[in-house]
Amino acid sequence: MTTEKTTQVGRLAFLTDDDKKRIYEAALHILAAIGMRVLHEEGRELLLAGGCTLDSDGLVHVPGEAVARARETAPAAIPVFDRAGEPAFSLEGYETTFGTGSDLMHLYDLETGERRRTTLADVLTCARLCDALDDIDFVMSSAYPHEVQSHRAYLEEFRAMMTGTTKPLVMTAEGRADLECMWAAAGELRGDPDGLRSRPYFIVYDQPSSPLEHPADSVDKLLFCADAGLPVIYSPAPLAGGTAPITVAGHVAQGLAESLLGLVLHQLRTPGAPFITGMGPAVLDMATTQSSYNAPEYLQSYACFVEMAKWLDLPNWGYAGTTDAQLVDAQAGMEVAELTLLSMLLGSNLNHDVGYMDFGMTGSLEQIVITDEFIAMNRRLLGGVEVSDDTLALDVIAAMGPGGDALGQKHTVKHLRSGQWRPRILNRKGHERWVEEGAPDLREAARRRALDLLATHEAPPLDDDVRRRVDRIVEEFRPDA
Numbered sequence: 001m002t003t004e005k006t007t008q009v010g011r012l013a014f015l016t017d018d019d020k021k022r023i024y025e026a027a028l029h030i031l032a033a034i035g036m037r038v039l040h041e042e043g044r045e046l047l048l049a050g051g052c053t054l055d056s057d058g059l060v061h062v063p064g065e066a067v068a069r070a071r072e073t074a075p076a077a078i079p080v081f082d083r084a085g086e087p088a089f090s091l092e093g094y095e096t097t098f099g100t101g102s103d104l105m106h107l108y109d110l111e112t113g114e115r116r117r118t119t120l121a122d123v124l125t126c127a128r129l130c131d132a133l134d135d136i137d138f139v140m141s142s143a144y145p146h147e148v149q150s151h152r153a154y155l156e157e158f159r160a161m162m163t164g165t166t167k168p169l170v171m172t173a174e175g176r177a178d179l180e181c182m183w184a185a186a187g188e189l190r191g192d193p194d195g196l197r198s199r200p201y202f203i204v205y206d207q208p209s210s211p212l213e214h215p216a217d218s219v220d221k222l223l224f225c226a227d228a229g230l231p232v233i234y235s236p237a238p239l240a241g242g243t244a245p246i247t248v249a250g251h252v253a254q255g256l257a258e259s260l261l262g263l264v265l266h267q268l269r270t271p272g273a274p275f276i277t278g279m280g281p282a283v284l285d286m287a288t289t290q291s292s293y294n295a296p297e298y299l300q301s302y303a304c305f306v307e308m309a310k311w312l313d314l315p316n317w318g319y320a321g322t323t324d325a326q327l328v329d330a331q332a333g334m335e336v337a338e339l340t341l342l343s344m345l346l347g348s349n350l351n352h353d354v355g356y357m358d359f360g361m362t363g364s365l366e367q368i369v370i371t372d373e374f375i376a377m378n379r380r381l382l383g384g385v386e387v388s389d390d391t392l393a394l395d396v397i398a399a400m401g402p403g404g405d406a407l408g409q410k411h412t413v414k415h416l417r418s419g420q421w422r423p424r425i426l427n428r429k430g431h432e433r434w435v436e437e438g439a440p441d442l443r444e445a446a447r448r449r450a451l452d453l454l455a456t457h458e459a460p461p462l463d464d465d466v467r468r469r470v471d472r473i474v475e476e477f478r479p480d481a
Contacts, residue, residue: 278317
């Protein structure tokens with residue numbers, strides 16, 4: 001008999017129910033009383049038609065009733081599919097998924113160890129590596145293709161990522177034009193772009209501009225996603241002490257308000273379209289003027305926002321695997337572990353930026369491999385404990401008796417693989433074997449694993465006809481067409 005679990009085990013809470021209500025009410029006050037600037041005529045008209053008002057300064061004011069209606073229509077669960085159209089995961093509840101980040105300017109070269117500018121080839125390499133790692137669930141570009149014309153950069157990333165991995169993608173886009181091209185190209189995988197509605201293959205990252213502004217291109221992408229049924233992230237990045245209050249509560253309230261305006265606009269356009277809330281809780285270090293990814297205040301604001309998303313019953317955008325360190329060292333390990341485990345304990349849904357270093361300016365493939373190992377280990381740790389007649393193993397204990405052992409028991413053989421997690425790069429081999437293998441530290445072990453995976457793993461190729469159609473769509477893209 002299995003004991004039924006009736007509570008969430010191992011969850012964190014930073015906010016009381018009263019705290020959440022106060023933060024939500026503060027966000028509603030920002031929307032209704034302070035207002036925001038929406039720099040998109042069609043978007044403003046849509047908001048006004050939905051019950052919002054426009055003041056003499058051109059600011060849009062959103063009543064609480066409009067937010068409540070948007071919350072009612074926004075889905076609490078968003079299924080996501082892989083390149084072949086097979087279910088990959090669902091963004092809901094306390095389900096956690098992990099992936100890389102986008103558009104890093106520099107990368108540590110696996111072969112030379114040197115920090116260098118990124119290229120389009122790096123986008124493909126990162127996608128191939130992530131395809132081979134079991135506990136990386138989705139893929140972002142990781143690298144920015146410096147040699148590609150800027151208006152084509154995100155589209156070329158998309159083509160490279162489609163080639164390198166079968167896993168779902170999260171995409172950035174310059175604007176509506178290249179986003180439409182991605183949608184058309186991905187539609188070739190389904191035989192029809194509208195097939196992406198029922199089996200979405202990629203998610204779009206979008207953001208307003210803090211404080212309290214929603215640029216035309218951001219709204220353009222938001223409305224396109226609503227029309228196309230593409231899941232969209234609308235995640236502001238208010239900078240605590242710079243473009244947002246320095247206090248955690250004020251920081252979170254502003255970020256929530258900015259995301260909620262996107263929710264209202266998105267749901268007015270297409271009620272029920274898939275929307276993911278989020279906030280980049282950046283912190284301005286007053287001693288260095290550097291924006292930190294791993295300050296404790298960043299972690300506090302992030303945790304509070306995830307709790308608000310759960311309270312609102314909305315899927316959320318999250319973070320994992322980042323460090324402000326310049327090397328894969330003890331600081332990197334500490335910061336990567338803290339943020340990634342925090343996301344797992346919070347039940348944050350769509351966690352990106354695995355492999356980020358140097359305040360989000362530099363990437364490390366070794367760090368991606370290390371974080372994959374960490375996620376695997378902690379998925380086992382947090383996966384719950386089965387309590388049943390079989391796992392209590394009273395018959396095994398009786399058979400051993402005082403002074404006996406379990407080595408010869410069939411129960412041990414039965415549970416040999418499921419009963420223990422096996423590391424892939426962590427050292428569990430003892431000193432002598434470690435020395436025989438060249439005494440690698442964790443970074444070197446991760447580097448060797450990355451090189452081995454890249455030498456032996458390839459994602460299944462795209463169908464030739466699909467590839468030709470995708471290539472034609474990408475090559476014919478003209479941003480002003």
